[in-house]
Amino acid sequence: MHPPLTVYQASTHEIGGLFPLLSASPIPAVGARIGYDVLSGGAFYCHPVEFVLRGICTNPNIVVFGEPGKGKSSTVVAFLLRMMLFGVRTLISGDVKGEYTPLLRALGITPIMLGRGSHARLNALDLGPLAARWDSWPVARQREELDGVLGRWVQLLVALAEAQGYTPTVTDEAVLSAVLRRLVGATDGYTKLRPITIPDVQRELANPASSLWTDMRFADRRHFLDHLRSITDALANLISGPLAGLFDEPTNFTLDWDAPVQSMDLSRLRSRGDQAVAVGLTCLGSWSSMVTDLQEDGDLRIVVRDEIWRQMRLGLRAVQAVDSELRLSRAERKIQILVSHKPSDFLSVGSTGSQEVAIAKDLLALCSTRILFGQSTRVADQLADDLALSEKEQQVTTGWANDRQGRALWKLENRTGFKVQTVLSRVEKRLFDTNAQLRKPPVIT
Ligand SMILES: Nc1ncnc2c1ncn2[C@@H]1O[C@H](COP(=O)(O)OP(=O)(O)OP(=O)(O)O)[C@@H](O)[C@H]1O
Ligand SMILES: [Mg+2]
Known part of the structure; x- marks a missing residue:
């Protein structure tokens, strides 16, 4: 009896070498093609909702950790642009550094700017x-x-x-x-x-x-x-503090919710202090979740919360707000993406053993897809504890992932992590160049 196997024939002219023990990635080829899995050499895809439907994950949320400049936001951009092809829209719920603005402009969308020099006002109690x-x-x-x-x-x-x-x-x-x-x-x-x-x-x-x-x-x-x-x-x-006039007057703009990507640029708020930015993020978060709740189109939406640690610092209620958004994501057809540097950013919301810390720890469990970019050894120890990483996986985050931008360990719940290199196109690199400020020639006056 011959085993029911497919037989391939080729000459050594076509096949230089053959290693029989490689398996294809078990992750289905659906959704955004992010880059490649360096172990199998195959393309790596991400579609968190399909992950849930196919039993790979239990929720569609994503958390991204990594040291500054390792490529966290760039991977998020690659993901949202490539999900756009499937009609999935994105909301950048507070762009603290104004990084997403050139991307939106290139797509012909005007982001909402809040802060110095802008006349935009968002009523925190807007009826939407x-x-x-x-x-x-x-x-x-x-x-x-x-x-x-x-x-x-x-x-x-x-x-x-x-x-x-x-x-x-x-x-x-x-x-x-x-x-x-x-x-x-x-x-x-x-x-x-x-x-x-x-x-x-x-x-x-x-x-x-x-x-x-x-x-x-x-x-x-x-x-x-x-x-x-x-x-x-x-x-x-x-009303009288550094946020005076920003969130306490009637909203004076209309947001195009049908645009493929929408963003609120808070970079001009930075001069008003960290507290102002955090309060701004909270107001925006509340407003945008109310407005997206009422969109009855049944479409999937991605909500990006880049630099989430700023908001978490506000305390218990801010953490609870994020927590409830994550819990509702399956029911509301949303993919929530939290971007931060390290898990302890989440835990700095309160003292050890406090309610804030307990909820913040749970946030990790609510994000089935964990994308881990390069980390220092000290942080990696904690990461390994919080996310139950094996020793090998931990070494990937401190070694391999640190050697090049866009490299990350993708951990889908308890599966062994995938070593994935995000591949950006030339256009994406140009549109989302977070080093652009460093490259600007000095202005000579
Ligand atoms: N996959 C990639 N391939 C090539 N270059 C990349 C890749 N990802 C990121 N980069 C480069 O690295 C720079 C920094 O990336 P990015 O802003 O995404 O980092 P980050 O982790 O979000 O940093 P921060 O924590 O400061 O926000 C980008 O401007 C880009 O030039
Ligand atoms: Mg970033």
Whole structure:
């Protein structure tokens, strides 16, 4: 009996050498072709949703770690450009360094710029597409959507207060929720929604209507004011601080959600300090997730959170917000990509054993695809612990991956990692050149 094997015949003229023990990559050839797997020599593809559908991963989220300049953002760009061919759109949820802007411009898209010299304003409490769709919904749907939005807004305001150093209480949250409901007009018959801004909320807290403090069971106005002083002041600081005018006025631009890639460039916010950037990222995150939630096109979307560590620094609520986005990604057909330098960036949100750290640790579990670029030995030890890397895999991240840009160990859940070299096209290299600033000739005045 002959075994049922395919027989190939070729002369030694065509085949210089044959090594029979190589197997093809078990990763299916679907989605974005990233580069090549150096062990098998075959092309390496990435389609996180297909990974989930084919049982390779349990969730479609991606986390990217690596030292600065190793090619993390470039690989993300290669991925999103190549997923564009499949009609997948991308949102860059806060581009802190303004790196994605030339790419968008080349695609004929104008990114939103916030900060110095820009007139763009984004109301952190923007109703987004909710206002336009409102009238077309039955009352039950209106209530449901509004509850969702109010919940997000409360979380956002709480996170912003935390960024000012005050941790809101449950009473603060209940009052914020009641104030938002009143201001938006949801208590008086659900007819039309009124647009609101953070200063409106702060004013209502500083000068409450008597029905508000009675409804919320405060003994008198003084009792209400004393109890809510800290949250009121935290919101006031936001309005008068370094972010004044950016997130507390009505939104004055429209975003083309049908564009293949959208981005919010925060590079001009950097001069206002790290805190301002982190708060900016939080406002954007909240706003963009609300808006993408309401897109009912059923299309897949990629949400890129580059330099996520900046946002995580804000504390518990900021971490919780990221956590809930990651948990919802399967239901909402989103691929969330978190980019950071090392896992401990996630853990610097609080003290060891704190709730923040516990949630931040879970974030890793919520990202089935881990792309590990070059690391120093010190960080690699921690990486190996957190991601259960074998000794060989750990050596790949400290050795091989460090030798060239674009090299990374792709770890899909608990499978043995793949050594992948991202290959950029000439056009991609030109459009996404994060070293461009270094190359600029000095300006002679
Ligand atoms: N696959 C690649 N092939 C060739 N060159 C690359 C590749 N990936 C990155 N580079 C080069 O390395 C530079 C830095 O890459 P990139 O900005 O993606 O790094 P990064 O890891 O995101 O850095 P940072 O942590 O500072 O954001 C790019 O401008 C590009 O010139
Ligand atoms: Mg980068």
